[in-house]
Amino acid sequence: MPKTVTASEAKNKLGSIVGWVVENQEEVIVESYGEPRVVIMSFDEYEKLKALKEQQRRWEALDQLRRLKAEVSSHNKDLSEGEAMALTDRFVREVIDDMATEGKIRFERDNS
CATH class of the missing domain: 1.20.5 (Single alpha-helices involved in coiled-coils or other helix-helix interfaces)
Incomplete structure (x- = not known):
């Protein structure tokens, strides 16, 4: 199941989130005000x-x-x-x- 983070958390921890995505080959859903807005995924x-x-x-x-x-x-x-x-x-x-x-x-x- 994909990991979910807030937009603020994504802003503050982008480097570690990108590292987690690459290492785990999983997506991260970024939410704003509780609503999914974007997904961070590996380039592959x-x-x-x-x-x-x-x-x-x-x-x-x-x-x-x-x-x-x-x-x-x-x-x-x-x-x-x-x-x-x-x-x-x-x-x-x-x-x-x-x-x-x-x-x-x-x-x-x-x-x-």
């Missing part, structure tokens, strides 16, 4: 937590993309593959034309 644990959060964010993004793919597929059940490709081609051309008009992309002319 912090890095692991960051990696887990990033992995979770990626899983959520992948799940969202899968749901979007299923939704789009359900809307286009009546299209043949050729019709879908034609619509895709048209959409891509429109986007490229818009980007060229806005000056976001330029094409070199072939003077041969």
Whole structure:
């Protein structure tokens, strides 16, 4: 179970608290007016937590993309593959034309 200290104690004994965290590989919860405000943890644990959060964010993004793919597929059940490709081609051309008009992309002319 993590150790809990007051904000005043953390301020006065930060060095020893950091040493305790590193030595025991445990977190210390810092409370202010009886409410948890921050946690002091080892840098290794912090890095692991960051990696887990990033992995979770990626899983959520992948799940969202899968749901979007299923939704789009359900809307286009009546299209043949050729019709879908034609619509895709048209959409891509429109986007490229818009980007060229806005000056976001330029094409070199072939003077041969």
